[in-house]
Amino acid sequence: MIINRKEAIELLKIPEKNFDNYFKNSCEIIGFKNRGRWYFNRDQLLEWDNLRKERTVRLTLNEYETCFDFAIKMAYSTRSSHGTGIRGSRSEVQMADDFILGILAEHGVQKFLKEKFDVEIILDLDVHPDHITAQDFDGICDDGVKRVVKLGVAVKASKMKSCFNIIPPIEYENEDRKSDIYIFVRVGLPSDHLFRILRDHSFFKGVADFLDEEEGFREIEELTDIPIWICGFSYHDELERVTEIPGQSFSNERARIKHRYVKSVSEMHNSDEDWRDLIEKL
DSSP, X not given: OEEEXXXXXXXXXXXXXXXXXXXXXXOOSOEEEETTEEEEEHHHHHHHHHHHHHTEEEEEHHHHHHHHHHHXXXXXXXXXXXXXXXSOOOOHHHHHHHHHHHHHHHHHHHHHHHHHHOOOEEEOOSOOTTSOOSOSEEEEEETTEEEOOSSOEEEEEEETTOOEEEEOGGGTTOTTTOXXXXXXXXXXXXXXXXXXXXXXXXXXXXXXXXXXHSTTOOOOOOOOEEEEEEEEEEEGGGOEEESEETTEESOOTTOSSOOEEEEEGGGSBOSHHHHHHHHHHO
């Protein structure tokens, strides 16, 4: 059955912007154009949606709090330049917001591998103020015994609308930072997640009540869980060196580093067989 773009968005129940990105940029949703309008195969859309649901885990509020605790500690570490070195100076709030996406993604991948494949990945949960941990998998449990993983694995987080895993040169070219595997994760963390946590706090109660009662204002919604969508993974040599992706250029005049290494979601490994093969290599 063939349906139009509006019907496709209603079927999948995802934001319009995300839908357009998924079929125009990453091409993970396949459509065809006829007389200036886009159309889609309903069965193919449902197949894509089923995989999306199979690859999505939900972190509880307690798991979110664990991640946010870690992010705040990182934001207040003595080394304020953690990360890629691409962005300029950022506030503690901005850094914590950056850190928590990555930490949530790591916990999501850990939960996904345990629930789907019964594999127990060990994460490095210690805060290191003086250095960057290059690899995100600290170990793996074999029959209850921890051992070192055989491959370096980096878990990369982005927002739900993102279509490309983007790796900065320092994390791809540097022998001390590069990984053998890059896992890409979409994190459904609301931009107002901290306000949602504080909405029932006495300090915030007056604002929350005002927003609930007055017309012309949105209420602060409750934060119940965080959807983590594991989109797939790529091996190191599969990423492509580019100076731009749709909607984003890396080579503008002010840019110090004018290229990145990227992979589209549609080109990532993401079948059950792919994941089992990777697990065997770990």
